[in-house]
Amino acid sequence: ELKVEQNPLxxxxxxxxxxTIYCNYSTTSDRLYWYxxxxxxxxxxxxxxxxNGAVKQEGRLMASxxxxxxxxxxxxxxxxxDLSATYFCAVDVSQGAQKxxxxxxxxxxxxx
Amino acid sequence: xxxxxxxxxxxxxxxxQQVTLSCxxxxxxxxxxxxxxxxxxxxxxxxxxxxxxxxNKGNFPGRFxxxxxxxxxxxxxxxxxxLGDSALYLCASSPGQINSPLHFGNGTRLTVT
Numbered sequence: 031e032l033k034v035e036q037n038p039l040x041x042x043x044x045x046x047x048x049x050t051i052y053c054n055y056s057t058t059s060d061r062l063y064w065y066x067x068x069x070x071x072x073x074x075x076x077x078x079x080x081x082n083g084a085v086k087q088e089g090r091l092m093a094s095x096x097x098x099x100x101x102x103x104x105x106x107x108x109x110x111x112d113l114s115a116t117y118f119c120a121v122d123v124s125q126g127a128q129k130x131x132x133x134x135x136x137x138x139x140x141x142x
Numbered sequence: 143x144x145x146x147x148x149x150x151x152x153x154x155x156x157x158x159q160q161v162t163l164s165c166x167x168x169x170x171x172x173x174x175x176x177x178x179x180x181x182x183x184x185x186x187x188x189x190x191x192x193x194x195x196x197x198n199k200g201n202f203p204g205r206f207x208x209x210x211x212x213x214x215x216x217x218x219x220x221x222x223x224x225l226g227d228s229a230l231y232l233c234a235s236s237p238g239q240i241n242s243p244l245h246f247g248n249g250t251r252l253t254v255t
Contacts, residue, residue, distance in 0.1 A: 061240075061241065063243055063244075065246075071248070072232065072246040072247060072248045072249055073232070073234075073244075073246040074246075075243040075244065075245065078241060078243050080241055118185065120185075124190075124197075124198050125240070128173050128175050128190045128192075128197070128198070128234075128236055128238070128242075128244065129175075129187050129190055129198040129200075130175075130187060130244065131187065132177075132184055132185035132186075133184075134184050135184065135185075
């Protein structure tokens with residue numbers, strides 16, 4: 031059974047600092063997604079990573095995918111309070127047929 | 143463009159009852175997926191429909207069922223509700239092509255008492 035594991039699960043950091051969230055998965059897949067969820071809200075798509083070595087950046091967030099290591103990272107640069115949220119990675123296990131297995135989520139709190 | 147709409151937003155039911163949740167996808171999206179989110183189990187895949195056909199199903203008991211209509215709207219039904227069915231049920235839509243991200247609705251919060 032596919033497992034998707036994120037770490038850390040909880041992260042409290044100061045504004046202006048850099049940090050990385052890790053997402054490991056246990057089976058072959060070349061499609062990985064990152065989502066953001068604010069408290070009481072739905073999931074917002076951040077990145078779609080489609081191949082080995084893929085790197086995507088949006089503002090202070092950058093995501094990468096290493097399919098050989100079965101590892102994706104979400105790097106936060108110079109964090110700001112507005113980035114406080116729960117971040118999920120998800121692996122497509124259906125070869126594009128929209129069945130995703132999600133990680134546990136990383137709750138990120140950024141303190142002023 | 144309107145987003146994914148789920149109704150109702152909140153629902154309180156009693157054990158043993160059944161419930162139907164509704165999802166209207168983004169216009170033009172032909173794939174609708176359903177996920178259950180709980181604090182203990184996280185986000186778990188229920189099923190996915192594309193052009194009225196179920197393409198994938200998760201590991202949930204047969205009490206959980208769904209369908210999709212010709213206009214791509216989808217419903218999810220849970221029969222004989224149990225306390226453990228209390229959760230946030232999220233619907234997501236996509237064009238259905240490989241590599242399309244899912245667009246999630248705001249969810250239906252189901253409480254079973």
